[in-house]
Amino acid sequence: MINDDELRKKFEQIIEQHKGILYKVARTYCQNDDDRQDLVQEIMIQIWKSLHTYNNSFALSTWLFRISLNVAISFYRKNEHRKKNTIPLPEELEIMYVEESNEKQEMLSLLDMFISELNHIDKALILLYLEEKSYAEIAEIMAISITNVGTKLGRIKEKLKSKFLKLHL
Amino acid sequence: MNENDIKQLWQKSNEKLEVVLRENKINTEDITKLKVQNLLSSMKPIKAFTLIIGLIWVIGLGSFLAILTVFHFEKVSIFFLFSAFTQVLLTAVAIVVYIYQIHLINKIDFSEPVLTMQKKVSELKISTLNVTRLLFLQLPLWTTFYLNEKMFVVENWILLLLQFVISISFTFVAVWLFFNIKHENQNSKWFQFIISGKEWQPILHSAEILYQIEQFDKYE
Structure with missing residues (x-):
């Protein structure tokens, strides 16, 4: 059984190595920076919540694309309630180009x-x-x-x- | 511009994206500290508030009616008891269905293949319309709860006729809405009039996704 610390390390490693997938999906589905940031964060939360279910039968990138695309398609604008629960991402990330x-x-x-x-x-x-x-x-x-x-x-x-x-x- | 040009253009923008991302670290620790949402916190405050009020209404009115039925049955109008009990029952069913649907939506596995997951979640979200359909069935009950046996005398025929017309009209509207509030009718003006406002947007968004999936499957 994997403990919380190991899970967190695994999560950080996945995000660090594959964050490009998250941003590319966000770029495809959101037109403005605020929505993009919100979406990236939503995807990260869902990855964190789903991490314990990941098994090696799929390539990690397949798993990540599934989660990212599913979150992006279901993503429905930000709302005040969710905004209160979000953490601002570094400002520099807004610069996509x-x-x-x-x-x-x-x-x-x-x-x-x-x-x-x-x-x-x-x-x-x-x-x-x-x-x-x-x-x-x-x-x-x-x-x-x-x-x-x-x-x-x-x-x-x-x-x-x-x-x-x-x-x- | 041909296929390869488009691909190259995309790759070019990716190269730039990689450069920008490499220079920035995301604070993943903050994400892992976010509480995993529970059912109530995942809902908008207005929905959670409505749900709580609904529960109080069902428990409060339900208990009151039970006491009336058991201890004062002879003194209470049968019209009132029937209307109030049916109203409480419909509200209770709507609340149970709603909670169950929200629970199912929250349990959905986001790592499932895209079309499978999207179809599942869209159908579930749209099915919350069933709660609205159930609640509309209560309409005629609001035209009968105040009646009592003493009102049914020949002298009151005008009043009774009016009462009959109102109750029948409300019943017709309620049954019609029950059978017609479905996502297939989302482009109708009456549907947009009833199902409008911010609260309904996620359901309309789901209906749009489901439509796209249906169109996608059609041409497979």
């Missing part, structure tokens, strides 16, 4: 905007695709067939491409 050329920055903003226009499920699929997850891993995270991953992703990619095309990009 460092300086970049105007053109690249514009393209990034457009990509974020187009992804934000997708529905909740499509957002999860495109995020996993862009994170270079294999179709088998995506299928495992989402609970859909591998064939279906291919079909759905094909449609989403077309949608994104046509949005860029409309802007002659």
Whole structure:
């Protein structure tokens, strides 16, 4: 039986090594910094609460993506009650992007905007695709067939491409 | 812009994100100190307050009615007893259903596959609408509790006719709402009129997710 201290160490290790997943999910699902911070914290709380149920039958990243995406999709705006129970994260974390050329920055903003226009499920699929997850891993995270991953992703990619095309990009 | 350009753009933003994150440590200790939510603390104060008031109402009125029935049955109007008992019963059932649903929602495993978990949680959240449906069934009871046997005389026919029309209308509305308050009707104006306000937004959000999952499954 794992004790509290060991669990805490394990939690800190997981967050330290995989915090990128949390922020990428938050970036995909939230448009403003306050919501992003709230969402990251919600995900961390859920990881902490679920940690004792983790078993090695899944890759850690699969488990983390499942929790992060489930929290993000269920996440429904912040409210005063929850706000009182949140801990402010370091301010520097709000800076998600460092300086970049105007053109690249514009393209990034457009990509974020187009992804934000997708529905909740499509957002999860495109995020996993862009994170270079294999179709088998995506299928495992989402609970859909591998064939279906291919079909759905094909449609989403077309949608994104046509949005860029409309802007002659 | 082709598929590879989009991927490269994403990777580029990730590289920058990694740089920023490396320079910042999150205080995970604070998170682990957060109390694991219990049923009551996970609810909004207004919902917890409503639940407590509901429990007091059921226990208080239920006990009062039980005493009346046992010790003063002959003196009390049967209309009052029937209306009040049914109202208490419906409220009690609604409270039990609500607590059970909140308990199930809080027990949901977030590490389940995304579509499985989302379907489960959305259906559960939407099913809290059942509580509202049950509570609407009480409507006609508020038009009968004040009646008594002495009122049923020929001289009162106008009053009785009016009473009949009101009770039948309330019954019709209650039964109609009971069968029609469901997420499939969420785009109807009457639904949006009744189910509006901040408190209902999470349920509407769940209904939207469920709709997206249903659409997703449809084209599989």
